[in-house]
Amino acid sequence: GITLDWVPLSGVGVAEVSENPEINVYPNPTNGIFKVDFNNASNIKVINTLGAVVYEEKIEQSTTGTTSIDLSNFANGIYFINVSNDKGSSNHKLILNK
Numbered sequence: 001g002i003t004l005d006w007v008p009l010s011g012v013g014v015a016e017v018s019e020n021p022e023i024n025v026y027p028n029p030t031n032g033i034f035k036v037d038f039n040n041a042s043n044i045k046v047i048n049t050l051g052a053v054v055y056e057e058k059i060e061q062s063t064t065g066t067t068s069i070d071l072s073n074f075a076n077g078i079y080f081i082n083v084s085n086d087k088g089s090s091n092h093k094l095i096l097n098k
Helices: none
Strands: 022-026 033-048 053-070 077-085 088-096
Touching: 022 077, 022 088
Parallel strands: none
Antiparallel strands: 022 033, 033 053, 033 077, 077 088
């Protein structure tokens, strides 16, 4: 017979829940209009490569949802989507190509 002693590691595993917001940005690359699915978020920002905030939306309650953003009036390039709450933030790169 075989004997196996198993000792699970603490702090590792499926039971961990992240308090940082989670996001999904699509379509990417975009021609201007794109959607952001978010979870546990209270603020959404779109930032250009110079660091300027070109769009910002505050969400009244830290919640889950989807928002549509239109960047068709902005120049082609790389933008960063920042979704945050009082615990942290998540970033996603977006390519605008009209």
